[in-house]
Amino acid sequence: xxxxxxxxxxxxxxxxxxxxxxxxxxxxxxxxxxxxxxxxxxxxxxxxxxxxxxxxxxxxxxxxxxxxxxxxxxxxxxxxxxxxxxxxxxxxxxxxxxxxxxxxxxxxxxxxxxxxxxxxxxxxxxxxxxxxxxxxxxxxxxxxxxxxxxxxxxxxxxxxxxxxxxxxxxxxxxxxxxxxxxxxxxxxxxxxxxxxxxxxxxxxxxxxxxxxxxxxxxxxxxxxxxxxxxxxxxxxxxxxxxxxxxxx
Numbered sequence: 001x002x003x004x005x006x007x008x009x010x011x012x013x014x015x016x017x018x019x020x021x022x023x024x025x026x027x028x029x030x031x032x033x034x035x036x037x038x039x040x041x042x043x044x045x046x047x048x049x050x051x052x053x054x055x056x057x058x059x060x061x062x063x064x065x066x067x068x069x070x071x072x073x074x075x076x077x078x079x080x081x082x083x084x085x086x087x088x089x090x091x092x093x094x095x096x097x098x099x100x101x102x103x104x105x106x107x108x109x110x111x112x113x114x115x116x117x118x119x120x121x122x123x124x125x126x127x128x129x130x131x132x133x134x135x136x137x138x139x140x141x142x143x144x145x146x147x148x149x150x151x152x153x154x155x156x157x158x159x160x161x162x163x164x165x166x167x168x169x170x171x172x173x174x175x176x177x178x179x180x181x182x183x184x185x186x187x188x189x190x191x192x193x194x195x196x197x198x199x200x201x202x203x204x205x206x207x208x209x210x211x212x213x214x215x216x217x218x219x220x221x222x223x224x225x226x227x228x229x230x231x232x233x234x235x236x237x238x239x240x241x242x243x244x245x246x247x248x
Contacts, residue, residue: 048064119194129144
């Protein structure tokens with residue numbers, strides 16, 4: 001979790017005072033705006049708690065969607081309307097509930113949590129087409145079908161600023177975004193962007209991503225950040241699986 005305070009400073013003199021007219025008292029500084037940034041990464045379908053047996057025979061439950069929800073609710077109670085919850089990717093793959101539903105149960109949880117955006121991680125491509133097969137084998141099957149279904153289900157954008165269609169070089173239309181998101185938090189414009197690791201074809205089924213290209217991270221992040229800045233955010237944040245960075 002990262003917490004940032006943004007101070008809106010009043011000018012020491014107005015235009016008339018600077019031009020030589022009678023000085024006016026400087027207005028009182030505005031109250032600081034507190035924005036709490038909460039980052040999740042490598043959730044890997046952990047909607048259920050992990051049960052750990054202790055030496056004395058007790059079983060302790062750790063993690064899971066209920067614990068995460070309570071944690072986020074506590075942060076929101078501390079900073080109403082000021083919490084931005086994002087995920088750095090790899091939200092699917094790794095548990096039976098997630099795999100049996102091709103990630104649908106995770107999207108249900110994230111919709112409930114009020115996630116603002118999630119980066120597209122390499123494991124988001126693991127499920128291949130909708131249905132039991134993990135790769136497209138029949139005519140008409142879409143190797144990205146399961147991921148596209150989860151994007152339609154989500155009430156938040158899944159973003160990747162370095163993801164491109166191999167055939168056109170453009171951002172895939174099915175994501176519904178350009179890899180960035182601009183939002184207003186307590187009246188402050190906040191920009192976010194996501195990135196997908198370049199090694200994705202080596203860590204998922206390469207057949208599922210054969211139609212895609214994963215551009216180098218740094219140039220893609222710079223290009224996306226320029227696009228965000230042109231739209232006027234006071235604060236922006238970029239993230240990818242296993243790493244996050246903040247800039248003011």
